[in-house]
Amino acid sequence: MKRRETGSPTRHHGVDVRLGASGWSGTRVADTLATEVPVALIYNGISHAVMMASPADLADFALGFSLSEGILAHPHECYDLTVHEESLGLAVHLEIATQRLVELKQRRRSLAGRTGCGLCGTESLEQAIQPIARVQAPPLSDSAIQRALTSLADHQPLQAATGASHGAAWCDTSGHIHLVREDVGRHNALDKLIGALSSDSRSEGGFVLVSSRASYEMVHKSASAGIGALVAVSAATTLAVELAQEAGLMLVGFARPGRHVIYHHPTPDDEGATAIVTG
CATH class of the missing domain: 3.40.140.10 (Cytidine Deaminase, domain 2)
Structure with missing residues (x-):
């Protein structure tokens, strides 16, 4: 599975710092800002979600999103994953098992969210509150x-x-x-x-x-x-x-x-x- 990354998580930008005990004065400096870009998740050629995200570790993001959203049941159901830079943002292309793609189409769910908004585009209340898996809590002090x-x-x-x-x-x-x-x-x-x-x-x-x-x-x-x-x-x-x-x-x-x-x-x-x- 390919995991090519693209894009820097930070960029430098000129800003004015305004301060002063006896009145405001300005100083022009370079500041480091977090990069935020649209990231499209595309499954077998079909665009499913567009999220605003940091352009780092996008292979992990796409795989984790696919697992946590129930698109994939296991990581091995993703056969290939590549990250591409496009004119308006970044696109992560995933090749997934045919059965998972069929189930994804049946859900008819298309997300277009602000920063990390995972419920935008959900079509019904039933879709919003999904069943939750049982887990075993570890001994934690x-x-x-x-x-x-x-x-x-x-x-x-x-x-x-x-x-x-x-x-x-x-x-x-x-x-x-x-x-x-x-x-x-x-x-x-x-x-x-x-x-x-x-x-x-x-x-x-x-x-x-x-x-x-x-x-x-x-x-x-x-x-x-x-x-x-x-x-x-x-x-x-x-x-x-x-x-x-x-x-x-x-x-x-x-x-x-x-x-x-x-x-x-x-x-x-x-x-x-x-x-x-x-x-």
Whole structure:
């Protein structure tokens, strides 16, 4: 499967910095901005989705999106994947199994979203809330969550350079970060991570840490990839908590130094518990 990449995730741009204690004065400097481009996902020659994304790790993005959206059930159902630069953006061409293409056509779903918007273009309420897979939550300690949180910034070079990207990190149960993907969209960052993990044996028995809120889709995408625990630096939504309970997924939010909120911690009888942990 080909994985040619194209495009830089950052660009330099001249800006005016306005500051001064006794009045505003301007200084012209070069700033580093995060690149955001339209990315078309094309399956067997048929355009299915156009997302705004960072032009890096697009092979991981396309594969992860295909898996988390249920277009593919397994990575091996993608026979070929190439990234092409076009006049208006980037196009990822995927050659997938015939049966999967037939099912994709039957769904009649065409997405054209803003940054990481995965529900734009959904045609009905039934399509919006899809069944969620059951997962096994790993044994996860408070110290592991805090350890991963403390080191996340060190693994986000795009965020450090631009201040305009989200990160999704794969962490082992001790809280050590093994793999990170970044994007201007939080959904995209998670899809990129899922794509990268699909061929990585380290995806067993760990958890995902995201630099965003825990929405319905973040929980759903995690469960679709068999991920049993999701930790977010911001809050969870009500639907995210409900789906985490349904899936048996451990859901943690407001992960900040010295504290985090456990929205759902599966127990043997799968009853949720809510707690606040402080350091």
